[in-house]
Amino acid sequence: xxxxxxxxxxxxxxxxxxxxxxxxxxxxxxxxxxxxxxxxxxxxxxxxxxxxxxxxxxxxxxxxxxxxxxxxxxxxxxxxxxxxxxxxxxxxxxxxxxxxxxxxxxxxxxxxxxxxxxx
Amino acid sequence: xxxxxxxxxxxxxxxxxxxxxxxxxxxxxxxxxxxxxxxxxxxxxxxxxxxxxxxxxxxxxxxxxxxxxxxxxxxxxxxxxxxxxxxxxxxxxxxxxxxxxxxxxxxxxxxxxxxxxxxxxxxxxxxxxxxxxxxxxxxxxxxxxxxxxxxxxxxxxxxxxxxxxxxxxxxxxxxxxxxxxxxxxxxxxxxxxxxxxxxxxxxxxxxxxxxxxxxxxxxxxxxxxxxxxxxxxxxxxxxxxxxxxxxxxxxxxxx
Numbered sequence: 001x002x003x004x005x006x007x008x009x010x011x012x013x014x015x016x017x018x019x020x021x022x023x024x025x026x027x028x029x030x031x032x033x034x035x036x037x038x039x040x041x042x043x044x045x046x047x048x049x050x051x052x053x054x055x056x057x058x059x060x061x062x063x064x065x066x067x068x069x070x071x072x073x074x075x076x077x078x079x080x081x082x083x084x085x086x087x088x089x090x091x092x093x094x095x096x097x098x099x100x101x102x103x104x105x106x107x108x109x110x111x112x113x114x115x116x117x118x119x
Numbered sequence: 120x121x122x123x124x125x126x127x128x129x130x131x132x133x134x135x136x137x138x139x140x141x142x143x144x145x146x147x148x149x150x151x152x153x154x155x156x157x158x159x160x161x162x163x164x165x166x167x168x169x170x171x172x173x174x175x176x177x178x179x180x181x182x183x184x185x186x187x188x189x190x191x192x193x194x195x196x197x198x199x200x201x202x203x204x205x206x207x208x209x210x211x212x213x214x215x216x217x218x219x220x221x222x223x224x225x226x227x228x229x230x231x232x233x234x235x236x237x238x239x240x241x242x243x244x245x246x247x248x249x250x251x252x253x254x255x256x257x258x259x260x261x262x263x264x265x266x267x268x269x270x271x272x273x274x275x276x277x278x279x280x281x282x283x284x285x286x287x288x289x290x291x292x293x294x295x296x297x298x299x300x301x302x303x304x305x306x307x308x309x310x311x312x313x314x315x316x317x318x319x320x321x322x323x324x325x326x327x328x329x330x331x332x333x334x335x336x337x338x339x340x341x342x343x344x345x346x347x348x349x350x351x352x353x354x355x356x357x358x359x360x361x362x363x364x365x366x367x368x369x370x371x372x373x374x
Contacts, residue, residue, distance in 0.1 A: 012161030104160030
């Protein structure tokens with residue numbers, strides 16, 4: 001069963017994602033801070049990490065860097081951002097994200113992206 | 120007696136103060152819009168979960184009601200995004216990202232995106248001409264935004280069963296500008312209001328009971344995006360005789 005780590009500081013959002021992914025048959029964990037996300041990411045192999053860029057204790061991309069140093073990078077990381085500008089997109093791809101999704105991602109589109117990146 | 124220098128200094132300080140306050144308001148608008156997005160996005164997603172029956176099947180009336188939450192939320196989100204787009208432009212954060220692309224393909228794409236709404240209202244939306252147009256070297260996302268706004272408005276203000284058309288052509292002696300016309304058989308705009316519609320926060324009918332709500336920013340953003348390209352945007356219309364919105368974009372060669 002593929003494992004998804006949701007890194008998102010809004011419980012309102014992550015709780016919705018949990019329902020969607022569990023319903024689709026994935027195992028799911030959530031983290032709301034950079035610290036939390038590094039811990040969750042390092043304790044178990046992650047297939048897909050959904051990464052919010054704005055977290056209370058830092059940038060989502062800090063998570064990626066910390067996991068890289070621990071050799072615990074997720075198989076794929078999909079960044080989620082409210083800003084669709086080219087600079088943000090470029091920054092995420094340069095940091096190793098497989099794609100950048102513009103929030104809010106419609107539910108079907110989100111599931112489609114997850115399936116696509118799990119292949 | 121106050122000296123001319125002192126007066127000038129006072130004016131300068133007042134202008135500076137007003138600019139600072141204006142920037143503060145813009146920043147506030149940007150922050151609040153951004154913060155409104157997250158809970159709103161969550162509301163939409165939770166409603167989608169219910170609508171899709173993930174937490175148990177709904178009957179038809181329940182599903183219609185939940186669809187109302189999704190659609191209403193989406194409308195609100197579009198308005199917040201419009202405010203954010205506008206605010207970013209205010210802060211001079213807007214630059215053009217030019218790429219070569221086909222304008223007719225873009226027009227067709229925006230038509231397809233708007234088709235469900237048009238069909239629901241019994242409106243036809245078709246592109247005329249432009250097949251011979253060379254690739255345009257411009258900011259595709261921004262022109263898509265302009266087209267989306269003009270076509271969206273045409274749908275909004277045209278009575279059921281009407282017609283909307285988009286004509287793509289070239290203008291100028293040497294065909295140096297791209298000219299796009301978005302026309303409709305809607306209620307039209309009185310000549311007195313032709314300038315007003317492009318002004319920020321302006322709506323021809325701004326009463327609380329007006330039939331169409333919005334931020335009043337759509338056409339102001341469209342004008343900004345067109346002018347960033349060095350083009351012009353204007354409207355030709357009379358009450359009861361439909362509207363024709365035009366915009367031009369100078370055709371520049373790709374490097």
